[in-house]
Amino acid sequence: MGTRQPGRISLDQGHHRPVSRLLRCIPVWLSILVLGLPAAGAQGVKNPDTYLHAGPADFDTLDPAFAEVGGGASPHAIASIYETLIDFEGIFVDRFVPLLATAVPSMRNGLISPDGRTYTFPIRQGVRFHDGTPMTPEDVAYSLRRFMLIGAAPSAYLLEPLLGIYHVQDDKGNLAVSFADLQRVVRVQNNTVVLTLQEPFGAFVALMAGFSWVASRRWAAAHGDWDGTAATMGTYANAHIEATAFHAQANGTGPFRLERWDRAAGRVVLARNDAYWRTPARLARVVLQSVPDTGTRVLMLRTGDADSISLGFAGLPLVEGAPGLRVITGLPGSTSVSAVIYFVADIDTRGNPYAGSGRLDGEGIPSDFFADVHVRRAFAYAFDHTAFIAAAFRGRAVVMKGMFPVGMRGYNPRQEYFTLDRQRAIAEFKAAHGGAVWERGFSLTVAHLTGSSQSEIGTSMVKDGIEALNPKFRIAIRSLTWSTYVAERRRHKLPFFFGGFFADYPDPHNFAYNLLYSASMRLQRFQTPPEVDQLILAALRERDPRRREALYFDINQKYFELAPSIALATSDGLRVQRSWVRGWYFNPASQPKYYSLWKE
Numbered sequence: 001m002g003t004r005q006p007g008r009i010s011l012d013q014g015h016h017r018p019v020s021r022l023l024r025c026i027p028v029w030l031s032i033l034v035l036g037l038p039a040a041g042a043q044g045v046k047n048p049d050t051y052l053h054a055g056p057a058d059f060d061t062l063d064p065a066f067a068e069v070g071g072g073a074s075p076h077a078i079a080s081i082y083e084t085l086i087d088f089e090g091i092f093v094d095r096f097v098p099l100l101a102t103a104v105p106s107m108r109n110g111l112i113s114p115d116g117r118t119y120t121f122p123i124r125q126g127v128r129f130h131d132g133t134p135m136t137p138e139d140v141a142y143s144l145r146r147f148m149l150i151g152a153a154p155s156a157y158l159l160e161p162l163l164g165i166y167h168v169q170d171d172k173g174n175l176a177v178s179f180a181d182l183q184r185v186v187r188v189q190n191n192t193v194v195l196t197l198q199e200p201f202g203a204f205v206a207l208m209a210g211f212s213w214v215a216s217r218r219w220a221a222a223h224g225d226w227d228g229t230a231a232t233m234g235t236y237a238n239a240h241i242e243a244t245a246f247h248a249q250a251n252g253t254g255p256f257r258l259e260r261w262d263r264a265a266g267r268v269v270l271a272r273n274d275a276y277w278r279t280p281a282r283l284a285r286v287v288l289q290s291v292p293d294t295g296t297r298v299l300m301l302r303t304g305d306a307d308s309i310s311l312g313f314a315g316l317p318l319v320e321g322a323p324g325l326r327v328i329t330g331l332p333g334s335t336s337v338s339a340v341i342y343f344v345a346d347i348d349t350r351g352n353p354y355a356g357s358g359r360l361d362g363e364g365i366p367s368d369f370f371a372d373v374h375v376r377r378a379f380a381y382a383f384d385h386t387a388f389i390a391a392a393f394r395g396r397a398v399v400m401k402g403m404f405p406v407g408m409r410g411y412n413p414r415q416e417y418f419t420l421d422r423q424r425a426i427a428e429f430k431a432a433h434g435g436a437v438w439e440r441g442f443s444l445t446v447a448h449l450t451g452s453s454q455s456e457i458g459t460s461m462v463k464d465g466i467e468a469l470n471p472k473f474r475i476a477i478r479s480l481t482w483s484t485y486v487a488e489r490r491r492h493k494l495p496f497f498f499g500g501f502f503a504d505y506p507d508p509h510n511f512a513y514n515l516l517y518s519a520s521m522r523l524q525r526f527q528t529p530p531e532v533d534q535l536i537l538a539a540l541r542e543r544d545p546r547r548r549e550a551l552y553f554d555i556n557q558k559y560f561e562l563a564p565s566i567a568l569a570t571s572d573g574l575r576v577q578r579s580w581v582r583g584w585y586f587n588p589a590s591q592p593k594y595y596s597l598w599k600e
Contacts, residue, residue, distance in 0.1 A: 046304035049284035055310035056451025057482035063246035064213035079591035082252035116200030142217035151238030166519030179230035206505035266290030282598035292451035308577035314453035331573030346525035378428035397571030402556035410552030441472020
C-alpha cells in the first residue's frame with residue numbers, strides 16, 4: 001500500500017500524544033488558520049500552469065514494477081510518467097478503455113479466446129517514449145516479463161494468472177521461472193502481444209488496467225537494467241527496490257516526463273510531454289511534495305501554494321467552510337479497507353529496538369510473539385473500534401466485519417467480528433505462550449507514519465488499550481517517515497504496523513489473497529494453514545456466483561479465527577482541493593493521475 005525529506009525519528013518513551021490531546025489541538029490549528037490568513041477565495045488562480053499536490057508520504061521509487069494503489073507518494077509520479085495497455089473508464093471500476101493498446105480484449109471482439117485463457121492486445125503505433133524512441137510490441141512484452149521477474153509485491157498479480165506461481169524465486173532463492181516460461185506466456189505476434197493464462201481468470205482485464213506498465217527495453221539495457229535476455233535474467237530476479245535503473249530515472253510514454261527528483265526536499269517535479277501521442281496535457285508542470293506535518297499541508301492549501309493535499313477525516317475541521325477550498329466527501333470506498341493492524345509472526349529481533357530484549361522477559365518480545373493466535377486476538381479485543389472511528393474518521397466510517405467491505409462480494413452482515421472486550425482480551429493474554437505473557441509482561445515499540453492522523457491515533461489507542469490491562473505491558477511509540485516505515489516493514493523489524501488495504505482490482509480474491517493467502521504474507525511472515533489456502537484457490541476458480549459467495553463467507557470466518565491482521569474500519573473517501581481545480585474525478589481502483597486536470 002515512497003525525493004526524500006529526512007524525517008525525525010523520535011522514541012517518545014511513553015510521552016506520545018494521546019488521542020484526546022491530538023483532537024484538542026485541531027481547534028487551535030483551525031483558529032490560527034482562520035484568523036491568520038487572508039481570504040484565499042478572493043485571490044486569482046495561483047501558478048495557473050503548475051499543479052502542486054502535498055501529502056505526508058515521501059517517495060520510495062519511480063520504478064513502475066513496484067507501483068501499488070495506495071503505495072505512498074510514488075504512484076502519483078509513476079502513473080503520469082508511464083502508461084498501461086488499457087485503463088479504467090473514468091469513475092468506473094468495471095469498464096475499460098484502450099490506452100497503449102488499441103482495443104480492450106473481450107469475447108465479443110475475439111481478443112479473448114473461447115476458453116478464456118488467451119488475451120490478445122493490439123499495440124498502438126506512433127507512440128514514442130520520452131527519449132524520442134518509438135514504442136514497439138517488443139517493449140510491451142519486455143515490460144510484462146520484467147514486471148514478473150523483478151519480484152516486487154505487485155509481481156504476483158501477473159505471476160499468478162500467467163504462471164500459477166506467486167514468487168519468482170523459491171524458498172531457497174532459486175529461480176522458479178525460466179526464460180522459456182516468460183516467452184511462452186507473453187508472446188509478440190505481428191503487431192500484437194498475446195498473453196496465455198494458466199486457466200480463466202475473470203479479473204484479468206482489470207489487472208491489466210492496473211499493472212501493464214510499458215517501459216523501453218533498449219533504454220533499460222543502456223542504463224544497466226535487465227536487457228530482456230535469458231543470459232541476464234538471474235541477475236535481476238527479485239531485485240532490491242533501489243537497485244534498478246528505473247528507481248530514480250524514468251522513460252515512459254505518459255503525458256508527463258520526469259524533470260527531477262529532489263530527495264533532500266522530498267519533491268518530484270514532472271514536466272509536460274509536448275510530444276505526447278494524445279493531446280498534450282493542459283498543465284505545464286506537476287509538483288509532488290512530501291509534507292509530513294498536517295498543519296503545514298493545510299496552510300499550503302489555504303494560501304494557494306498547494307492545489308490539493310492528502311488529509312484524513314480527523315483534519316476536516318481545518319478545511320471545512322474555508323474560502324476557496326472544495327471538500328469532497330462520500331467518495332466510493334467499497335474497494336478498500338481504510339485501517340488495518342498487520343501482525344508480524346516472525347520478527348527479526350537482531351539489533352531491533354522495536355523488540356527490546358528480544359525475549360519474553362518483561363523487557364522485550366521474542367521473534368514469535370505474534371505467532372501465537374492468542375496474542376493477536378488479545379490485541380484485537382483490547383482495541384476500541386468505535387472510539388477509533390470517532391477520532392480518526394469523525395464517525396464517517398463503519399467497523400469492518402471481516403476482510404470484505406460493504407458492497408464487495410463476500411461481505412457477510414452476520415459475520416462475527418472483534419469489538420472492545422477487555423475480559424476476553426485478558427483471557428487471551430493469559431492463554432498466550434503458556435501463560436508467560438500475562439505473568440512476565442512485555443515491552444515493545446510500535447511505529448506510526450508521520451503525518452498520518454489515522455496511524456497516529458491508531459497506535460495511541462493500541463498503547464492505551466493494552467497498557468490498561470496489565471501494568472507489566474508497555475508499549476512505546478515512534479514516528480517514521482514513509483520511506484523509513486516501508487523499509488522497516490520489509491526488514492521485518494516492526495512487531496506490527498498500521499496500514500490500509502486498497503484493492504488493486506475490484507474482486508474478492510484480491511482481498512482474500514492479500515489478507516490471508518500464505519504466498520502474500522511475506523511482510524508478516526505468516527503461514528496460513530494449507531486447507532485455508534486451498535479454500536481461497538477454490539473460491540477463485542468457482543464460476544457459480546452463489547457458490548463463490550458461500551466460499552468467501554467461509555474464508556471470512558477463517559480470517560476472523562486466525563486473525564493474521566485486524567481489519568478495523570472502512571470509510572468513504574475524502575478529497576480536499578482548491579476550488580480552481582478542474583477535471584478531477586475519482587476511481588478507487590486506479591492510480592492518481594494528472595492528465596485531465598487544469599486550473600481556472
